[in-house]
Amino acid sequence: METHAFQAETQKLLDLMIHSLYSNKEVFLRELISNASDALDRRRFEALSNPALAPDGPLEIQLIADRPARTLTIADNGIGMTREELVQNLGTIARSGTLEFVKRAQPGKEGDAAPDLIGQFGVGFYASFMVADEVDVVSRRAGEDGAARWTSKGLGEYGLDQASRDEAGTTIRLSLKAVDGDAGIADFCDEWVLRQVVKKYSDFVAYPIRLTIVEAASDGDAEAALPERREVEAPLNSMKAIWTRPEGEVEESDYAEFYRHITHDFQDPMLRVQTSIEGTFEARALLYVPSKAPFDLYHRERLHNGVQLYVRRVFIMDECRELLPEWLRFVRGVVDAEDLSLNVSREMLQQDRQIQTIRKHLVKKLVDRLKQLAKDDREEYEKFWAEFGPVLKEGLLDFSEKRDRIFDLVLAPSSKEPGKLVSLADYVDRMPEDQEAIYYIAGPRLDVLRRSPHLEAFEEKGIEVLFLTDPVDEVWTSQGPVTYRDKPFKSIGHGEVELGSEADREQAKAALEKDEEIYGDLLAALRAAIQDDVKEVRLSSRLKGSASCLVLEEGDLSPQLEAMLRQAGQAIPERKPILELNPKHAVLEKLGARFAASPTDPLIADAARLLLGQAVIAGGGQLEDPAEFTAIVNRLMTDVL
The missing domain is CATH 3.30.565.10 (Histidine kinase-like ATPase, C-terminal domain)
Known part of the structure; x- marks a missing residue:
């Protein structure tokens, strides 16, 4: 041996x-x-x-x-x-x-x-x-x-x-x-x-x-x-295909044990969906949503089993990915089709109309069941969302899917009720009549988003903003115009901000033009000092308490999405952000006075670097040159103290 x-x-x-x-x-x-x-x-x-x-x-x-x-x-x-x-x-x-x-x-x-x-x-x-x-x-x-x-x-x-x-x-x-x-x-x-x-x-x-x-x-x-x-004469097991039996004849404990048998998950599932298709062909399905996400849910080569395919109670394959889209890959269970060939291959499944019909039926049943869970037991649904929400939102990347049915399931934290999640339906239902868009801000850290300078004008107007913190959010929001109930999604960190009534907007525009006359030369000097890092320096109507913030042009990729694409090996065209300054902030007022007294004052260039740096930090970003930023802060502290 x-x-x-x-x-x-x-x-x-x-x-x-x-x-x-x-x-x-x-x-x-x-x-x-x-x-x-x-x-x-x-x-x-x-x-x-x-x-x-x-x-x-x-x-x-x-x-x-x-x-x-x-x-x-x-x-x-x-x-x-x-x-x-x-x-x-x-x-x-x-x-x-x-x-x-x-x-x-x-x-x-x-x-x-x-x-x-x-x-x-x-x-x-x-x-x-x-x-x-x-x-x-x-x-x-x-x-x-x-x-x-x-x-x-x-x-x-x-x-x-x-x-x-x-x-x-x-x-x-x-x-x-x-x-x-x-x-x-x-x-x-x-x-x-x-x-x-x-x-x-x-x-x-x-x-x-x-x-x-x-x-x-x-x-x-x-x-x-x-x-x-x-x-022992009789087999120890019943060998009954539980999915063929009416729900009323099966105990909940039997459903739970069958789930454990096919998944090896010892926790009870969060919910169960049993359904059948009858007509030109027949199929039955028994599907489960686990209580916890598997450890390999985001691995490229996953170990979990997915949905098993049977044909007339004969096992065909363990993980039939053609039965459900990737954004429902956490679902477990069995599908038993009556009319498929026992010799069916994966290539045949991809083209089979029965499989496509079964897939559509299962997606609808699962989405409807999740909607019902959200309606009947919000606490339990929020547990589901914590486990599988990011995966579910991957469906928003698939243009073959009906996005609104996925949007109906989406939850997100918002500026209105800290500590709570809001559905998109609730957000739209409580929008003011003159609000034209669903406003959001995206980033990896919720605590940073809650303190973002971009929120200030919206909070002043009482306008709710959604916080999107999952990496997938950066992707689906960037895929052209995205709407829900005819309301477009609008990032508060991109483009111009126009809030309130038409009269409010005209008034804000006039005030900004007046401030631009006052600070025009200063803005040019600040822009010259940091022209390698920003596309433009301009006055802001969105800032109320902060001195500065960074914004992007409409259609620009966020820094987080750029990083994701670079990691994937994609070439990203260079783009520069816009530095916006608050014309009512004491820093800008004093800087304007100092510039008026001495346009060549070296402090102007230092101030430009500081305003840019604090905008980067406030946005949750990283300074390109922390040592330079620290040196400028030390110089200013030395002058002041």
């Missing part, structure tokens, strides 16, 4: 399992049964295109509890593994989630109150070491002649050897630890215990789970040396 060392990450994982912080160690059986079910799914699917891979008998999962030997065996006649696949799947972990699992599952951090991280991070096989001193795996790949054995005690190494197996599939034999109720190790050779665990976690598995009990020979038996084998 060859001996190999585990990867460092794998050994850390095994150490966590061996000294497990989980009290419900019974989840190991759920994970092994789930793996067996996946192997059976795969064999059945591959046999559709290669009949030689079909098994001689029915696909099933066998549990063999040997009480005298204290072993539990989980066997299947699924697709099986080659020697190389045993090493790849069991000897190493080439998964990005492994280190994240180890980090989040450290003792003392989350403990038993944590969600079921084992299933969530796809490391379920290793849960075997919570209850076993040694794990022995024999597997034979369908279509191959030879078998291989993998064995380990979880102590830094594993062994590999040749083996024999009559048919394709995998057999996992666990040498069980002693029963220890305090440590959560039940008697997993006991029929009642196994029945309860299977019923609890695996009742909906589509293949029969059969149980054989091996007992010590009865006293007085002439063949006392031979143990007795007893096969």
Whole structure:
């Protein structure tokens, strides 16, 4: 037998399992049964295109509890593994989630109150070491002649050897630890215990789970040396496709268990949608929205399962991305179509009209259900928004979607009610009659946005402004004219600000023109001092308390979006912001007096740099030359003190 060392990450994982912080160690059986079910799914699917891979008998999962030997065996006649696949799947972990699992599952951090991280991070096989001193795996790949054995005690190494197996599939034999109720190790050779665990976690598995009990020979038996084998006649699981049953016939606890079965998420889902399509073709769906976002929700190559596709109760694929748009990728569940081909490919799915119809139906049902949740239970909906809001807003980037139905779901903080979220519908409903746009300001930090100088004129007029803080907000707001209920979105940091009635605007314009006559030469001098950094220096009608702020031209990209595009490798044309100054601020008034007395005063250039720098800081940006800014501040402090 060859001996190999585990990867460092794998050994850390095994150490966590061996000294497990989980009290419900019974989840190991759920994970092994789930793996067996996946192997059976795969064999059945591959046999559709290669009949030689079909098994001689029915696909099933066998549990063999040997009480005298204290072993539990989980066997299947699924697709099986080659020697190389045993090493790849069991000897190493080439998964990005492994280190994240180890980090989040450290003792003392989350403990038993944590969600079921084992299933969530796809490391379920290793849960075997919570209850076993040694794990022995024999597997034979369908279509191959030879078998291989993998064995380990979880102590830094594993062994590999040749083996024999009559048919394709995998057999996992666990040498069980002693029963220890305090440590959560039940008697997993006991029929009642196994029945309860299977019923609890695996009742909906589509293949029969059969149980054989091996007992010590009865006293007085002439063949006392031979143990007795007893096969439990009926499967331990019901194998009922829960999505085919009317909602009134299914208990909520059964829906929750089915969710756990397909997702390995031990928390209850936030909501459930069960629906069907009838007419020219038939399909059923059972969908769930999780309570928490998966750790890999924003990873390019995600590990989560999405929506499973079945055809007439036959499993086809685990993650059918064609059934839902990317902005609903957090949804879990199953879709069962009656009229698709069992040999359907991903390429065929992309063009299939039935799939497109199912997709539209599911999107509508999910959006309607979320709207209903927002109406009936705002607190619960805000929890949903905190987890999945940024992903949902990705749908605003897809022009094939109806944007308004996504806008109906959007929540955002606003200047009107600190600490609360407002819907776009509520915002529009309470807009003053003469307000022409939905005003917003975007940036990564809410606290910075709340103190932005750009807000001052709006607060003075009592006009509500939305705060958009997710990176995706920078993108969808930049994609041409965006409207909701015929009201355009308008950034308060772009272009000119025109508020109030026509008379108010004319009055503000006249006042600004008068101030420009007073400060025209000063503005030219300030512009000359910082012409490499700004496009223009002008007086502002939006500032009321602050001395300066930076604004962009209509259509200019924000600094945050520019940074995102540069990180993506895109070339960004150079653009300069506009520095706006408050003509009523004491700083500008005194600066004007000093300029009038001495137009060549070097303080004018320093003041230009300071006004620009404080505008950058107030906008949440970073100074290009902090050392220069500090030197100017020190010079002014020296003159004043």
